[in-house]
Amino acid sequence: MTRVVLATAYGGPEVLTVADRPVGEPGPGQARVAVRAAGVNPADWKSYTGAFGTDPAALPKRLGFEVSGVVTAVGPDAAVAVGDEVIGFRVSGGYAAELVVPTSALVPKPASLGWEQAAGLMLTGATAVHALTATGVGAGDTVLVHGAAGGVGLMAVQLAVLRGARVVGTVGGDGADLVRRLGGEPVRYGDGLADRVRAAAPDGVDAALDLVGSDEAVDVSLELVADRQRIATIAAFGRAAADGIRALGGGPGANPGTELRDAARTELAGLAGDGRLEVVVAGVFPLEEVAAAHRQGMAGHSHGKLVLVPW
Numbered sequence: 001m002t003r004v005v006l007a008t009a010y011g012g013p014e015v016l017t018v019a020d021r022p023v024g025e026p027g028p029g030q031a032r033v034a035v036r037a038a039g040v041n042p043a044d045w046k047s048y049t050g051a052f053g054t055d056p057a058a059l060p061k062r063l064g065f066e067v068s069g070v071v072t073a074v075g076p077d078a079a080v081a082v083g084d085e086v087i088g089f090r091v092s093g094g095y096a097a098e099l100v101v102p103t104s105a106l107v108p109k110p111a112s113l114g115w116e117q118a119a120g121l122m123l124t125g126a127t128a129v130h131a132l133t134a135t136g137v138g139a140g141d142t143v144l145v146h147g148a149a150g151g152v153g154l155m156a157v158q159l160a161v162l163r164g165a166r167v168v169g170t171v172g173g174d175g176a177d178l179v180r181r182l183g184g185e186p187v188r189y190g191d192g193l194a195d196r197v198r199a200a201a202p203d204g205v206d207a208a209l210d211l212v213g214s215d216e217a218v219d220v221s222l223e224l225v226a227d228r229q230r231i232a233t234i235a236a237f238g239r240a241a242a243d244g245i246r247a248l249g250g251g252p253g254a255n256p257g258t259e260l261r262d263a264a265r266t267e268l269a270g271l272a273g274d275g276r277l278e279v280v281v282a283g284v285f286p287l288e289e290v291a292a293a294h295r296q297g298m299a300g301h302s303h304g305k306l307v308l309v310p311w
Contacts, residue, residue, distance in 0.1 A: 003310060005095035005290050006060040007048035013291035013298075015048055016063075026075035026100050033086060033101055037119035037284075038094045039066040040306040041151070043250065045294045063290075064094025064308075068109055068118035078103045085109040089122035089265060095290060097310035107265045110273025117272065117279035120151070120305030125268040125277070126261035127234060127249065128155035132163065133260060134246050135207040135230045139164030142201050144208040144224065146217035148184055149175025149303045152234065153211050154280050157184040162276065168200050170217070175303050182278065194220045210236055210245075218243065280304030286311065 001020040009015040026032050044063045046052055066089040071080050080086060086106040093099055109118045131152075137143050143160050147153045148169025160167045161183035169184040170193065176186035187196045193216060197205065208221035213235025221231045222243060232246040233239065237254055240247035247254040271277035282304035285293040293306050 002096055002098040003287060004093060004097075004099075005063050005287060005308075007063060008060045010048055010050050010054045010059075012049065013045070013294040016291050016294070018288050018290070021096075023098050024100050026073055026078065028076045029078060029103055030075045030100050031071045031078050031080050031086075031103050031106065032073040032098060033067065033069040033088060033106075034072045034098050035067045035069040035094065035096055035310050036115035037068050038064045038096070038287075038308045038310075039120045039123060040293050040297055040308060041065060041123050042297065043123075044095075045298060062093030062095070064096070065090050065092075066119060066122045067091055067094040067099070068115045071106075072098070074103075080106055085111070087118050087122060087265070087269060089126070090262075095287065095308060097287070107269050110269055112273050112275070113269075113279075116281050116284055116307045116309070119307050120279045120281055121268055121272055121277075122265060124151040124155045124305065125159075125272075125279075126264045127152045128159050129264040129268070130248055130257040130260055131156060131209045131211075131232045131234065132159055134248055134255070134257070135209065135232050137163055137165050137207050141165040141206040142204065143167055144197060144201075144205045144221065145169040145184065145211065146189070146209065146214070146221070147211035148179045148186065149173075150211060150300075151302075151305050154178070154182060154304060155277070156209055156211065157182050158277050162271070166201070168197055168205070173301055173303075178280065178303050189216065194223050197224060206230060208232075210234070215239070218245070221245070281307055283307070284309055 071084040167184040170189040171186045179186040205224040207230040210217040210233035218239045237251035282302040
């Protein structure tokens with residue numbers, strides 16, 4: 001048996017509970033992983049708040065798409081060994097003390113990377129890689145990143161800079177210093193945003209990433225970027241269909257980019273292991289405090305990743 005997080009109904013974080021469930025033995029091409037940390041992502045709470053539907057047959061729901069941990073058992077033809085330190089993405093039910101996963105979901109964890117950082121690397125990092133690749137961001141470009149101090153935003157800022165691009169990133173609250181430290185040029189969102197971006201980038205903006213889903217982000221991107229195929233959103237799916245910009249991820253009509261995101265895992269692990277990509281951890285919560293972690297995430301003011309640990 002192992003401790004897992006379950007959503008027992010549809011609603012807010014109050015529907016979450018921690019329960020004991022069987023782990024099972026790994027089958028062919030599978031491994032059992034003792035979880036050291038699990039990344040928290042908006043898709044986790046969207047799964048039980050009704051954003052993806054409210055099918056009662058889908059309850060109770062296991063949560064969690066990314067983990068870091070140690071392999072404790074392997075099945076036949078497993079591509080890992082007992083004792084390996086790994087990062088799991090994409091997994092199912094990662095909010096747990098232990099779980100069985102396909103070994104195809106595992107990549108080696110760099111020794112230099114802490115458990116919490118490793119657990120928070122892949123979903124935001126792969127999303128950022130997808131967005132930058134879809135919009136063709138490269139050397140010499142100026143890219144506008146909306147929500148630059150969020151989990152995906154901080155990855156997008158760093159990865160764009162590594163590609164040789166200049167980054168102007170929208171921020172609120174106290175995120176400006178963090179974005180600046182990671183190589184971006186912060187501008188405050190709100191009324192007058194387009195003018196502030198023009199002042200920061202008088203030679204123009206080549207591409208834009210909407211990582212927040214607001215009308216302001218889409219409207220300013222459309223105003224400043226000439227080529228709509230160089231504007232991507234991971235949240236404003238209705239606007240994407242109406243305005244002819246790229247929709248990425250798991251929303252309606254969006255390109256999931258599954259192969260591209262899977263292929264990015266090794267690169268992301270290498271960059272983080274070498275210290276060229278920083279995973280900013282905004283908060284660490286015990287598994288039993290998952291509801292508090294989700295409430296903080298839903299508030300939208302965390303700069304970086306929230307992480308659960310099973311002890």
